[in-house]
Amino acid sequence: MGAVVLAAEAAVRKTHSLILEDRKRLSLSGVKDVAGFSEQSVTLLTELGELCVKGSDLHIGSFSQETGELSLDGVVDSLVYSESRQTEGGFFARLFR
Numbered sequence: 001m002g003a004v005v006l007a008a009e010a011a012v013r014k015t016h017s018l019i020l021e022d023r024k025r026l027s028l029s030g031v032k033d034v035a036g037f038s039e040q041s042v043t044l045l046t047e048l049g050e051l052c053v054k055g056s057d058l059h060i061g062s063f064s065q066e067t068g069e070l071s072l073d074g075v076v077d078s079l080v081y082s083e084s085r086q087t088e089g090g091f092f093a094r095l096f097r
Contacts, residue, residue, distance in 0.1 A: 016047040018079070026053065026072040034063060034070075042072060054078045 016030025030047040037043070037060060042053045047068070058074035 014047055020076060020079075023055075023076045024073065026076055028070045028072070029068055031063070031068050031070045033065065034060065039074070044070065048081065050082045052078075052080045052082070054080070 014030075016028070018026060018028045020026050028044070028046070028051075032045045032047065035043040035045055035050070037058070039058055040054065040056060042058050042060065044051045044053070053072060053076060055075045055077040058072060058076075061071040061073050063070040
């Protein structure tokens with residue numbers, strides 16, 4: 001029964017979207033985790049890769065790991081996506097692939 005619920009949750013969380021309002025409020029869905037944050041930068045792991053939000057006076061208003069929804073307040077200067085940097089086994093495991 002538990003596996004069915006986990007499979008259903010995984011199917012629901014496949015989408016990722018964001019809404020930026022007046023460069024001051026950012027609402028996101030499909031966020032898996034917060035990798036790092038400061039007042040100048042917030043790094044998020046999303047369903048579509050890593051997202052780095054840069055700006056000033058950035059604050060995470062709310063984040064639900066269950067629903068994948070996050071809200072961010074502050075002045076947003078840039079949004080940059082990159083591939084997820086998931087490392088498996090460290091440097092030597094990557095070296096001998």
